[in-house]
Amino acid sequence: MKNNIPRVRIGMIQSADEIHFGCDSTFTVFSLGGEKVATGLAGQNYTVGADHCKPSQIFYCVRLAIAITEAEKKRRQEELAQRGIATTAWRPGVVLSLGGGDMDNREYWMVTEPFADENAAREYARTYEPIGEAVVVKDIIRKSSGTLLFGQHRLENGLRIVADKAEALLQLHDVTVGIEFHWQHKRTQLIPGVLEINLNNAGHLQAINELDIESYLMSVNSSEMTKDNPIELLKAQTIAARSTILATMGKHHYDENFHICSDDHCQCYHGVGNISQASRQAAHDTLGENLLHDGRVCDARYAKICGGIMEDYRDIWDHREIPYLVPGSDGRENMTYPLRDEQQVKDYIDSSPDVWCNTQKYEIPSSLPYNTRELFRWKVSYEREELEALISRRLDENFGDLIDIIPGDRAPGGRLIYMDVVGSKRTLRVGKELMIRRALSESHLYSACFYIERAYDAAGKITHFHLIGAGWGHGVGLCQVGATVMAQQGFDYRAILAHYYKNSKLEKLY
Numbered sequence: 001m002k003n004n005i006p007r008v009r010i011g012m013i014q015s016a017d018e019i020h021f022g023c024d025s026t027f028t029v030f031s032l033g034g035e036k037v038a039t040g041l042a043g044q045n046y047t048v049g050a051d052h053c054k055p056s057q058i059f060y061c062v063r064l065a066i067a068i069t070e071a072e073k074k075r076r077q078e079e080l081a082q083r084g085i086a087t088t089a090w091r092p093g094v095v096l097s098l099g100g101g102d103m104d105n106r107e108y109w110m111v112t113e114p115f116a117d118e119n120a121a122r123e124y125a126r127t128y129e130p131i132g133e134a135v136v137v138k139d140i141i142r143k144s145s146g147t148l149l150f151g152q153h154r155l156e157n158g159l160r161i162v163a164d165k166a167e168a169l170l171q172l173h174d175v176t177v178g179i180e181f182h183w184q185h186k187r188t189q190l191i192p193g194v195l196e197i198n199l200n201n202a203g204h205l206q207a208i209n210e211l212d213i214e215s216y217l218m219s220v221n222s223s224e225m226t227k228d229n230p231i232e233l234l235k236a237q238t239i240a241a242r243s244t245i246l247a248t249m250g251k252h253h254y255d256e257n258f259h260i261c262s263d264d265h266c267q268c269y270h271g272v273g274n275i276s277q278a279s280r281q282a283a284h285d286t287l288g289e290n291l292l293h294d295g296r297v298c299d300a301r302y303a304k305i306c307g308g309i310m311e312d313y314r315d316i317w318d319h320r321e322i323p324y325l326v327p328g329s330d331g332r333e334n335m336t337y338p339l340r341d342e343q344q345v346k347d348y349i350d351s352s353p354d355v356w357c358n359t360q361k362y363e364i365p366s367s368l369p370y371n372t373r374e375l376f377r378w379k380v381s382y383e384r385e386e387l388e389a390l391i392s393r394r395l396d397e398n399f400g401d402l403i404d405i406i407p408g409d410r411a412p413g414g415r416l417i418y419m420d421v422v423g424s425k426r427t428l429r430v431g432k433e434l435m436i437r438r439a440l441s442e443s444h445l446y447s448a449c450f451y452i453e454r455a456y457d458a459a460g461k462i463t464h465f466h467l468i469g470a471g472w473g474h475g476v477g478l479c480q481v482g483a484t485v486m487a488q489q490g491f492d493y494r495a496i497l498a499h500y501y502k503n504s505k506l507e508k509l510y
């Protein structure tokens with residue numbers, strides 16, 4: 001049974017000149033080819049260095065569409081060809097071996113011809129219509145190479161460290177946590193499984209933890225799961241996280257030789273040093289259970305607070321219909337959607353509907369690490385000059401004086417698909433959801449579901465922008481606060497998952 005549990009490779013340290021580690025037990029060092037090279041002692045610190053490293057040769061393209069089936073891929077490529085855009089299809093993702101047969105979770109990416117450099121690709125992506133569809137992607141022409149140093153041993157391109165006792169843990173030192181956030185710091189992480197050290201694309205060292213997905217899940221969930229949370233919520237979150245990992249492995253870091261990173265970019269993984277009992281139980285009770293649609297594992301997205309109406313995948317990311325990520329009311333009150341005009345959006349944001357994530361109506365555990373009451377509905381204000389400087393800096397664009405911001409099309413639950421930033425020199429169209437949130441805050445605006453109130457001076461010029469909004473995050477899939485309330489109201493994890501992931505079914509894959 002245990003052999004069928006998929007293994008996942010996590011990028012723990014993405015760039016370093018030296019990597020320091022230790023182990024609870026004696027350990028063995030293998031070459032990447034599996035040859036036994038050296039041994040080490042318990043409780044000692046070891047260092048791996050590098051010598052004569054060459055970076056990878058990289059090329060940059062722009063991804064214009066994603067498809068699941070061969071037929072859809074063909075159709076999208078033909079549509080693009082009619083617009084004079086030649087594309088090739090990449091196949092990111094993994095094929096899972098599950099004992100009972102393989103499950104192909106790969107997708108097709110339609111990408112342009114390579115650009116001269118990253119900037120040229122970015123410029124093309126920025127000006128591509130429809131807005132927000134194009135993403136810069138990269139791949140490797142020639143992989144980085146070099147020599148790794150362990151004691152007096154020299155190994156080509158990488159090495160693998162395995163504890164001699166199955167239950168022993170490795171200590172990986174100096175792991176940076178919270179990259180580019182204000183809480184960034186370094187820690188020692190305790191990891192099970194294999195520690196692989198190899199070269200990243202820049203020719204620097206990187207550390208990868210290869211382990212079974214169940215051990216990984218317990219740890220990923222521990223940061224969010226406290227014992228005060230209802231167990232049915234923890235089970236629902238565990239299944240959503242497990243499904244997402246299996247569905248997205250190998251896609252977010254397509255050009256790297258690990259599946260996902262250990263930081264906020266993918267999912268926070270801090271080793272197995274702090275696994276909570278609640279998280280262990282949730283993983284154990286739902287072992288191997290995944291959400292499936294049409295024979296594939298669902299990319300079960302989730303966000304903090306939807307605000308009342310769950311959003312449609314295609315309005316937030318690439319324009320694709322994902323049958324299990326569709327709009328819906330998040331509660332007892334039957335919300336009217338889509339919100340068709342600005343007045344309906346304003347009325348919705350100004351209301352306090354009977355929905356699960358409305359913590360003005362429902363209590364949630366006080367232990368949750370964020371203030372949900374202030375984020376179900378919120379207000380952010382800027383002086384005109386302040387917002388002008390902010391947008392210009394965040395988007396790296398000079399549009400002159402900020403004259404106004406005009407909301408564009410909206411998703412069914414009110415999130416903006418794009419907005420026009422009207423400047424004295426030019427107008428910028430900004431989208432989709434994440435770009436809008438990035439442009440309007442030093443970090444990220446709570447959500448793209450907001451309306452704008454303006455204050456004017458005597459001459460009729462705008463002096464202040466007030467953004468009045470609903471929810472936190474993209475609002476697609478499971479609403480974490482809503483699911484917490486559902487569990488407290490007595491719904492089990494199956495009911496919670498069926499509510500947030502329509503047209504999906506639960507299946508035990510191993």
Ligand SMILES: [Zn+2]
Pocket residue numbers: 252253260261262263265266267
């Ligand atoms: Zn990542």
Ligand SMILES: [Zn+2]
Pocket residue numbers: 305306307308309330355356357479481482
């Ligand atoms: Zn919600």
